[in-house]
Amino acid sequence: MKTYNIALLPGDGIGREVTEAAWTVLEKTAGSSGFSLEATRLPWSCDYYLENGSMMPADGIETLRSFDAILLGAVGWPQKVPDSVSLHGLLLPIRKAFVQYANIRPHRLLPGVQGPLRSDGFDILCIRENTEGEYSGAGGRVHQGTDNEVAIETAIFTRTGVERILRFAFEQARRRRGKLASVTKSNAQKYSMVFWDEITHGLAADYPDVEVTSYHIDAMAARMVMAPESLDVVVASNLFGDILTDLGAAIQGGLGFAASANINPDRSAPSMFEPVHGSAPDIAHLGIANPIAAVWSGAMMLEHLGETAAAEKVMAAIEATTARGIGAIPGKDKTDAITASVLSALG
Amino acid sequence: MKTYNIALLPGDGIGREVTEAAWTVLEKTAGSSGFSLEATRLPWSCDYYLENGSMMPADGIETLRSFDAILLGAVGWPQKVPDSVSLHGLLLPIRKAFVQYANIRPHRLLPGVQGPLRSDGFDILCIRENTEGEYSGAGGRVHQGTDNEVAIETAIFTRTGVERILRFAFEQARRRRGKLASVTKSNAQKYSMVFWDEITHGLAADYPDVEVTSYHIDAMAARMVMAPESLDVVVASNLFGDILTDLGAAIQGGLGFAASANINPDRSAPSMFEPVHGSAPDIAHLGIANPIAAVWSGAMMLEHLGETAAAEKVMAAIEATTARGIGAIPGKDKTDAITASVLSALG
Ligand SMILES: CC(C)[C@H](C(=O)O)[C@@H](O)C(=O)O
Numbered sequence: 139m140k141t142y143n144i145a146l147l148p149g150d151g152i153g154r155e156v157t158e159a160a161w162t163v164l165e166k167t168a169g170s171s172g173f174s175l176e177a178t179r180l181p182w183s184c185d186y187y188l189e190n191g192s193m194m195p196a197d198g199i200e201t202l203r204s205f206d207a208i209l210l211g212a213v214g215w216p217q218k219v220p221d222s223v224s225l226h227g228l229l230l231p232i233r234k235a236f237v238q239y240a241n242i243r244p245h246r247l248l249p250g251v252q253g254p255l256r257s258d259g260f261d262i263l264c265i266r267e268n269t270e271g272e273y274s275g276a277g278g279r280v281h282q283g284t285d286n287e288v289a290i291e292t293a294i295f296t297r298t299g300v301e302r303i304l305r306f307a308f309e310q311a312r313r314r315r316g317k318l319a320s321v322t323k324s325n326a327q328k329y330s331m332v333f334w335d336e337i338t339h340g341l342a343a344d345y346p347d348v349e350v351t352s353y354h355i356d357a358m359a360a361r362m363v364m365a366p367e368s369l370d371v372v373v374a375s376n377l378f379g380d381i382l383t384d385l386g387a388a389i390q391g392g393l394g395f396a397a398s399a400n401i402n403p404d405r406s407a408p409s410m411f412e413p414v415h416g417s418a419p420d421i422a423h424l425g426i427a428n429p430i431a432a433v434w435s436g437a438m439m440l441e442h443l444g445e446t447a448a449a450e451k452v453m454a455a456i457e458a459t460t461a462r463g464i465g466a467i468p469g470k471d472k473t474d475a476i477t478a479s480v481l482s483a484l485g
Numbered sequence: 486m487k488t489y490n491i492a493l494l495p496g497d498g499i500g501r502e503v504t505e506a507a508w509t510v511l512e513k514t515a516g517s518s519g520f521s522l523e524a525t526r527l528p529w530s531c532d533y534y535l536e537n538g539s540m541m542p543a544d545g546i547e548t549l550r551s552f553d554a555i556l557l558g559a560v561g562w563p564q565k566v567p568d569s570v571s572l573h574g575l576l577l578p579i580r581k582a583f584v585q586y587a588n589i590r591p592h593r594l595l596p597g598v599q600g601p602l603r604s605d606g607f608d609i610l611c612i613r614e615n616t617e618g619e620y621s622g623a624g625g626r627v628h629q630g631t632d633n634e635v636a637i638e639t640a641i642f643t644r645t646g647v648e649r650i651l652r653f654a655f656e657q658a659r660r661r662r663g664k665l666a667s668v669t670k671s672n673a674q675k676y677s678m679v680f681w682d683e684i685t686h687g688l689a690a691d692y693p694d695v696e697v698t699s700y701h702i703d704a705m706a707a708r709m710v711m712a713p714e715s716l717d718v719v720v721a722s723n724l725f726g727d728i729l730t731d732l733g734a735a736i737q738g739g740l741g742f743a744a745s746a747n748i749n750p751d752r753s754a755p756s757m758f759e760p761v762h763g764s765a766p767d768i769a770h771l772g773i774a775n776p777i778a779a780v781w782s783g784a785m786m787l788e789h790l791g792e793t794a795a796a797e798k799v800m801a802a803i804e805a806t807t808a809r810g811i812g813a814i815p816g817k818d819k820t821d822a823i824t825a826s827v828l829s830a831l832g
């Protein structure tokens with residue numbers, strides 16, 4: 139029997155609860171699908187930092203490299219460790235080290251879920267650049283603490299980095315409804331974003347079957363609320379993708395429903411799957427986090443591992459659950475009850 | 486009789502139509518309010534660029550400096566001049582040269598307007614930093630045209646710049662419901678945004694009557710859609726403010742309703758008033774642009790000039806118009822019809 143070795147990184151707060159919930163669903167699915175999943179739980183988190191002075195061991199990246207995939211909960215607990223330290227110590231280095239340059243986030247309403255918009259017939263796939271840009275971590279501060287202090291933060295875009303994410307997005311658009319929206323802010327950011335637009339237009343010739351349109355990030359944020367049904371695939375930089383996918387999560391009913399995959403398309407290193415929501419310290423340990431986003435992320439992991447039928451089973455079980463109203467209304471059902479319902483829908 | 490000298494900068498596309506509409510309303514209001522408005526029309530625009538090779542004359546900023554205020558339509562027509570050139574040649578230099586560091590954008594539903602959200606009891610005032618940050622225009626490209634090309638764009642934040650916008654926002658919150666949301670992305674941008682957060686927390690002690698909360702931009706975008714009624718004053722950097730205010734425009738029913746003021750709070754130079762929408766070349770000359778955002782911006786100008794009663798008259802006339810359903814549904818009424826209705830509501 140084929141066995142996949144999965145690194146479980148529950149992380150902080152509700153990350154732990156939803157990762158365990160997702161894992162139960164994935165294990166049961168594997169059992170009925172002719173393969174097996176082996177979990178290695180890694181306790182890297184803000185608590186780990188408080189004990190060890192770092193978010194993960196020095197060889198953390200090397201440890202992760204041997205796995206078939208990584209299932210992550212959420213990282214960050216600002217009351218324990220500043221976010222700027224915890225995220226740059228765990229989540230962001232993994233995305234970069236494993237060249238998980240494509241962060242894929244689907245936005246559509248699950249059956250039975252009512253979103254905040256009056257109109258909700260949309261099906262958007264956001265593709266976010268995941269390794270560079272505004273998240274490069276380059277910058278500094280001078281005259282610290284004085285009236286004259288200046289802080290700078292430099293966004294760095296490489297042709298390789300921009301071209302590969304755009305090609306990836308064009309390919310996705312080709313497999314869906316053939317429409318690609320590329321999001322920049324080239325009217326105000328005349329180096330980075332003009333560069334991105336140029337590469338977009340240069341590549342368009344290679345994908346004559348895809349209709350590509352450039353939007354400014356502000357206009358796109360408005361469009362996701364005013365006319366989400368007009369969108370198919372949306373591609374954006376690291377920061378813009380971050381913003382648009384929380385907005386996508388909002389229109390799909392909330393962060394409890396938003397799944398994501400950090401993909402290394404060349405498969406030269408493991409990919410990582412994680413719900414879009416954060417660690418939500420305020421509701422940690424209460425057993426009320428919605429595990430659906432984590433379970434859906436797990437389905438994306440199965441899909442990536444090539445277990446498409448199993449991934450479809452998980453999605454069907456999620457949809458059967460929300461269609462029955464369970465897990466469909468934020469805050470209504472307990473984590474365990476939603477998980478139990480997904481498990482029973484698996485049959 | 487007191488006379489205010491106003492520079493009219495209609496700019497491009499529908500900017501021309503809505504500025505003239507707003508001007509008619511403002512003139513009539515002045516006539517019945519005991520002051521007069523004198524317009525000087527300046528043709529600076531993309532057409533001007535095509536004739537003269539620059540968006541405004543070399544002494545453009547000096548020319549503008551002598552006015553009491555500037556009423557602007559919209560700048561940009563990408564088919565004529567790249568946006569990165571037109572905006573950095575006209576709109577952005579004015580905001581910076583005149584230290585219009587506070588960009589104020591109110592988001593609430595006008596009577597009779599149906600927004601895209603199911604729930605719409607919100608009243609948000611966005612305060613956007615308007616002179617630095619991600620719009621600094623600092624950056625460059627190396628190895629241009631090669632596979633090895635790199636583009637960088639540097640966001641620059643000064644303590645002076647951050648502190649003054651935050652103080653301005655705290656003051657606004659104090660005059661409203663006492664709640665301030667400060668928006669950053671300090672979990673990923675560890676220089677600029679951590680700096681902003683530090684200054685926010687440092688200032689909080691000076692405003693014990695204001696409840697200040699920090700949000701990440703992604704979470705705030707979601708919140709504006711999921712729970713806009715929870716927000717009062719929102720303060721953000723240049724880029725984040727840009728994005729959030731288009732989102733604010735969206736939830737208030739569309740860009741046709743979103744007004745803004747670029748304020749120099751020290752009054753050391755003129756302030757500028759402009760609708761949030763752009764030049765919309767696709768509907769230019771058709772006479773179908775909604776002038777409400779421009780008229781509302783004009784009301785903000787009167788307010789800034791100290792003509793509070795006149796500003797209130799304009800707002801009442803706008804509200805009477807949309808309450809009657811005129812101008813309330815995007816695309817339904819012509820510019821002229823909406824303007825005529827506002828004029829008649831003025832009495
Ligand atoms: C936690 C944070 C650094 C992260 C990001 O901005 O990438 C998160 O918001 C996400 O979207 O995965």
Ligand SMILES: CC(C)[C@H](C(=O)O)[C@@H](O)C(=O)O
Nearest residue numbers: 325326356561572727761763
């Ligand atoms: C046109 C553009 C440069 C401008 C901005 O981003 O500031 C506009 O979107 C706005 O919000 O006023």
